[in-house]
Amino acid sequence: MGYTFTxxxxxxxxxxxxxxxxxxxxxxxLSIGLSLIVGAGxxxxxxxxxxxxxxxxxxxxxxxxxxxxxxxxYIIYFAGxxxxxxxxxxxxxxxxxxxxxxxYMAEILRAGLIAISAGQFEAADAQGFSRLQTxxxxxxxxxxxxxxxxxxxxxxxxxxxxSLASAVAVDEVTAWMQTTGSTSFRFxxxxxxxxxxxxxxxxLVNLGRLALGRLLFRQGESLR
Amino acid sequence: MNPDWLSYGPLMLRAAGLTLWLSWLAMLIGALxxxxxxxxxxxxxxGLRLLxxxxxxxxxxxxxxxxxxxxxxxxxxxxxxxxxxxxxxxxxxxxHASSTMSEVVRAxxxxxxxxxxxxxxxxxxxxxxxxxxxxxxxxxxxxxxxxVGVFITTLKESSLASIIGFIELTxxxxxxxxxxxxxxxxxxxxxxxxxxxxxxxxxxxxxxxxRFHIGxxxxxxxxxx
Amino acid sequence: xxPVLTLDGVVKRFGxxxxxxxxxxxxxxxxxxxxxxxxxxxxxxxxxxVNGLEALQGGRIIFEGRNVHESARSIADVRKRVGMIFQHxxxxxxxxxxxxxxxxxxxxxxEAKPAVEERARALFDKVRLSxxxxxxxxxxxxxxxxxxxIARALAANPHLLMFDxxxxxxxxxxxxxxxxxxxxxAEEGRTMLVVTHxxxxxxxxxxxxxxxxxxxxVEDSDPKEMLANARTDRARQFLSSIRG
Numbered sequence: 001m002g003y004t005f006t007x008x009x010x011x012x013x014x015x016x017x018x019x020x021x022x023x024x025x026x027x028x029x030l031s032i033g034l035s036l037i038v039g040a041g042x043x044x045x046x047x048x049x050x051x052x053x054x055x056x057x058x059x060x061x062x063x064x065x066x067x068x069x070x071x072x073x074y075i076i077y078f079a080g081x082x083x084x085x086x087x088x089x090x091x092x093x094x095x096x097x098x099x100x101x102x103x104y105m106a107e108i109l110r111a112g113l114i115a116i117s118a119g120q121f122e123a124a125d126a127q128g129f130s131r132l133q134t135x136x137x138x139x140x141x142x143x144x145x146x147x148x149x150x151x152x153x154x155x156x157x158x159x160x161x162x163s164l165a166s167a168v169a170v171d172e173v174t175a176w177m178q179t180t181g182s183t184s185f186r187f188x189x190x191x192x193x194x195x196x197x198x199x200x201x202x203x204l205v206n207l208g209r210l211a212l213g214r215l216l217f218r219q220g221e222s223l224r
Numbered sequence: 225m226n227p228d229w230l231s232y233g234p235l236m237l238r239a240a241g242l243t244l245w246l247s248w249l250a251m252l253i254g255a256l257x258x259x260x261x262x263x264x265x266x267x268x269x270x271g272l273r274l275l276x277x278x279x280x281x282x283x284x285x286x287x288x289x290x291x292x293x294x295x296x297x298x299x300x301x302x303x304x305x306x307x308x309x310x311x312x313x314x315x316x317x318x319x320h321a322s323s324t325m326s327e328v329v330r331a332x333x334x335x336x337x338x339x340x341x342x343x344x345x346x347x348x349x350x351x352x353x354x355x356x357x358x359x360x361x362x363x364x365x366x367x368x369x370x371x372v373g374v375f376i377t378t379l380k381e382s383s384l385a386s387i388i389g390f391i392e393l394t395x396x397x398x399x400x401x402x403x404x405x406x407x408x409x410x411x412x413x414x415x416x417x418x419x420x421x422x423x424x425x426x427x428x429x430x431x432x433x434x435r436f437h438i439g440x441x442x443x444x445x446x447x448x449x
Numbered sequence: 450x451x452p453v454l455t456l457d458g459v460v461k462r463f464g465x466x467x468x469x470x471x472x473x474x475x476x477x478x479x480x481x482x483x484x485x486x487x488x489x490x491x492x493x494x495x496x497x498x499v500n501g502l503e504a505l506q507g508g509r510i511i512f513e514g515r516n517v518h519e520s521a522r523s524i525a526d527v528r529k530r531v532g533m534i535f536q537h538x539x540x541x542x543x544x545x546x547x548x549x550x551x552x553x554x555x556x557x558x559x560e561a562k563p564a565v566e567e568r569a570r571a572l573f574d575k576v577r578l579s580x581x582x583x584x585x586x587x588x589x590x591x592x593x594x595x596x597x598x599i600a601r602a603l604a605a606n607p608h609l610l611m612f613d614x615x616x617x618x619x620x621x622x623x624x625x626x627x628x629x630x631x632x633x634x635a636e637e638g639r640t641m642l643v644v645t646h647x648x649x650x651x652x653x654x655x656x657x658x659x660x661x662x663x664x665x666x667v668e669d670s671d672p673k674e675m676l677a678n679a680r681t682d683r684a685r686q687f688l689s690s691i692r693g
Contacts, residue, residue, distance in 0.1 A: 003302045066376070066422035067415045068383035070394060075411045078401075123539035126500055127553040127605065128528035137556060141543045156285075163287035167387055174289055187298030195286045202285040 003188065010189045013180040020176035021197055027093060027172060028159045028201075034098035035158070039105025046110055057106065064103025069164055072096045077168040093165035101158050108150045112143040145217060152209040156202050163198075173197050229409060232400050239396035240417055246310065246392055247379040250317035254378070255371065257318060258325025265330055276326065283323035289384055292316035296388045313385035313392075321378050328374065332367035333359065365436045372429030376422050383418070393417060453478050453513060453609060453640050454499065460507030461494055461664075468494050470664035471508065476609075476642065481635045483651035483672065484644045486661040486687065492644040493536075495661075496611045499642070500524075500531045513608065529558060532602030536614040538594040540586040546597045547573070547582040550604045558605060565604070572600040576630050592623025596630055603634075610634065612643040628654075648691050652676055660684040 045057030064072075073096040080087030087095075116139055124134040166175035177194040181187040264276035283291075296312035299305075307315075336359045344354040386395035397414035401407060452475035461469035468491040476482055484492040497503040499510055501517055501524035510517040517527050540549050550569040554560045573579045576596040586594055595615060602610060612631065616624040628650050635641060635654045645651060651658050651672045658672040660683070668675060668684040679685035 003304075062423060063415075063419060066380075066419045066426065068380040068394065068418055070383040070386070071397075071411065071415050071418060074394075074398070075408065075415065078406070078411060079408055117537075117539075119535060119537050119539035120541065122502060123533075123535060123541070125502055126528060126531075126533040126535075127601075128525055128557045129553065130525075130557075133556055137552060138541050142541075145543060160285075160287040163289045164384070166289070174287060174293070177290055178293060181293070181297060185301060187294060188302050191290060191294040191298055194290050195282075198287060198290070199282070199285045 005188055005192075006186075007189055007193075009186045010180060010184055010193065013176075013184065013190075014193075016171075016180070017173070017176055017193065017197070020171055020173045023090070023165075023170060023172040024159070024162050024197070025201070027090070027097065027162045027165055027170065028155075030094050031097035031101055031162070032155055032158050034094065035101035035105045038098060038102035040109055042102060042106035043109040043113065046106065047113065061103045061106050064100050069096065069100050069161055070167060072100055073164055073168050089165070089169040093162075093168055093170045096168075097158060097161060097165070100161070101154065104154055104157070108147050108154060109143070111150070112147040113139075115146045116142055148209070148213060148217075152205060156205050159201050159205070160198065229413070232410070235400070236393070236396060236413065236417060239391065239393040240421065242391070243379065243382050243393040244421070246313060246385065246390075247317070247375065247382045250314050250382070251321055251371075251375050251378050253314070253318035254321025254374070255325050257322030258327075259329045261322060261326035262329035262333065265326060266333065280323045280326055283320050288316055288320045288381055289387070291319060292384055292388060309385060309388045309390035312388060313382065313390050317378050317381055317385075320381065321374055324374050324377070325371065328367055328370045329363070331370075332363040335366045336362045369429055369433040369436060372425060372432060376425055376429075379422060379425075380418070451514075452476055454642075455511040456495075456499075456508070457511065458508035459495070459498060459505055459510060461491065461498055461503060462506045468664055469498070472664075472666060473508075474659070474666060474669065476640065478640050479638045479656075481641045481643065481654055481656045483655040483658050484642065484661060485646070485648065485651060485658060485691075486667075490661045491664045492661055493613050496533070496613050496642060496644060499609075499611060500528050500533060529605060530607055531609045531611060532605060532607035534595070534598050534602055534610070534612045534615050536617050538586070538591070538598045538618075540594055540598055540601070542586050545583050545585055546578065546589065546600075549586070549597060550601045553601070554604050569600070569604055572603050575603075575633070576600050577626075590623060591619045592626045595619065595623075595627045599627075599630055599634075608640065610639055610641045612641065612645070614644050614646070616645065616647060646691065648672075648676070648688065660687065662687070 042057050042060050045053045046061075048054055048057070073093060076096045076099075077087070077089065077092040080092060120138055120142070121134065124138050129138065162172060163174035165172050166178060169175075171179075173194050177190045181190040184190070261276050261279060264272045265280075267273055267276075292312060295315050296307055296309060299307050299312070340358055340362065341354060344358045349357070382392060383394040385392050386398065389395070391399070394414060397410045401410040404410065454476040456472050456474050459469050459472040460467070472491075472495060484495065486492055494503055498505055499512065499517065505518055512527050512531065515523055515526065517523060540546075541552070544552065547566075547569055550572060551562070551565050554565040554568070555562055570579070570582070573582050576599055578593060578596055578600070581589060581593060581597075584593075586597070589597065599615075615631070616627050619627065624647070628647065631641070631643070631650070632654050643651070643655070655672045658668075658670065658675050659666055660668040660675065660679075660681075662683050668679060668681050670680075675684060676688055679688060
């Protein structure tokens with residue numbers, strides 16, 4: 001075997017890795033935020049009294065769940081110029097990632113809402129809370145607790161999915177691995193380094209949500 | 225000038241078949257591997273348990289794309305033998321599927337109550353027999369519905385094989401697009417094909433869930449691919 | 450004395466079904482009105498119409514001189530002065546018992562926290578749950594939860610208390626605790642509307658029993674009177690079947 005794992009060989013490329021990691025991070029954060037907003041909208045659609053709106057919401061979720069993210073990215077990337085928009089690859093990637101993730105966010109939020117019993121709304125109404133107050137003090141805290149775990153998983157999923165942006169010319173970490181690997185022929189080292197970056201990001205999210213959870217949630221052990 | 229889209233139909237369908245074949249193979253290997261990892265996870269030896277845990281944690285924390293890149297570009301360089309894009313894709317997909325499946329199988333085994341084990345062992349069966357005749361069959365009923373979800377995820381992830389040059393459905397769609405002067409129709413047809421295939425499979429999964437009275441798709445969270 | 454509450458020809462429909470078919474009655478201050486009757490005859494719906502949880506298809510409800518359903522504003526005002534206790538408690542699970550009681554006075558009535566807390570603690574004394582103020586609903590038994598719910602309703606200084614089958618979801622052992630609290634409230638001179646199957650309570654504590662059937666008030670008189678000498682057949686049948 002003529003290959004020795006030597007990390008030193010890719011030191012010159014670590015500078016670019018910094019920029020790539022930043023792209024991965026910003027890509028992920030933007031997409032998480034946007035997909036939460038769009039997902040919330042879709043979740044509301046699915047609880048609408050109008051059959052058409054409910055069907056639209058369901059269709060959205062099903063499309064995103066069953067179509068590969070790569071195909072969605074290609075469609076947005078290539079559709080941009082057709083629609084007259086000059087979409088940068090980064091923008092196309094964010095849009096694609098967000099729209100896809102929104103489908104999953106909608107399901108997570110819907111599960112959280114369904115878990116709230118109707119009686120909560122009634123008690124809040126009877127006590128005179130306005131819609132906004134009801135949502136802020138009574139509904140949101142409960143929904144948040146229910147969706148906390150799946151939300152954390154979805155955040156990790158988005159970070160990993162951001163790797164597909166490399167296919168539409170975004171120079172994030174996966175693209176760095178490819179480029180650096182092909183120029184230096186040190187694919188093992190670049191793979192290990194890229195893997196470490198993603199591992200660190202995911203573990204940070206895990207630690208973060210554990211810590212936050214301990215801070216926020218103290219509902220006590222159930223009697224029953 | 226409107227190209228004759230329908231003429232590409234058979235080509236796309238054949239490519240869809242290839243995608244299904246790739247996904248199916250990866251899924252099979254992944255399911256077998258996952259079952260093995262699940263056994264390691266519940267082994268009596270701490271070392272094996274740790275190994276299995278690291279394995280699953282690793283593949284849940286890295287994107288499948290970099291694994292695929294490594295399999296295709298890295299392995300020939302490091303180990304000296306050539307890897308076809310098909311093989312690289314299959315291996316990468318199988319590795320990821322096995323990590324998810326190990327959790328599914330583990331949950332399936334654990335879903336069978338202790339009482340079953342105890343009753344069977346009290347009747348004189350050894351561990352292998354208990355697994356084969358009592359716990360296994362029951363666990364499979366729990367494992368089947370979420371496995372459908374894993375299969376759908378693998379199918380979506382198979383589209384990544386196009387990036388390393390394997391000519392499956394996505395790559396075919398891109399090639400059709402190139403030879404028809406660009407445009408959205410091939411891409412939309414791609415999306416439609418994937419959607420139809422996956423939606424149909426998920427309906428089967430839904431029916432399985434209802435028959436076995438178990439809930440929730442295991443691809444509910446993100447597995448984007 | 451002018452009535453606290455007047456129902457005038459109240460009609461409530463759910464789709465094609467008429468749940469309340471022209472209900473008219475007055476409630477004077479200090480009355481303890483117990484609504485009894487077969488399930489599904491609109492008793493709970495009646496309470497829910499009083500505080501606007503349900504809209505009317507006909508008639509009016511006047512609370513302290515104000516038409517309840519006149520506007521969103523009037524409904525909001527009524528809800529500040531009417532307390533409701535539900536069959537399934539409906540405590541907010543993410544808040545402690547104390548926080549449950551304090552939330553509405555602080556957020557809806559915009560009162561100062563220290564004053565509200567003082568009042569809340571006094572209420573916990575009253576319902577005999579001072580030792581549980583920092584517990585979460587999941588840690589409380591059904592009877593304890595319902596007593597917290599009562600304290601929660603009282604915290605807003607209501608002029609009318611409505612109880613919708615308050616003990617129907619409770620274990621028999623804890624029913625007594627809740628009824629004891631309700632008896633105390635009655636003795637304070639509060640005005641209470643109670644939908645219940647506890648005929649014993651209605652007779653001992655209630656000042657008035659209203660028997661409803663198929664969306665109409667069939668009989669309305671003194672509880673002891675009705676139990677001994679119901680004027681209508683349906684009331685008599687129902688009451689004897691309950692006593693079993």
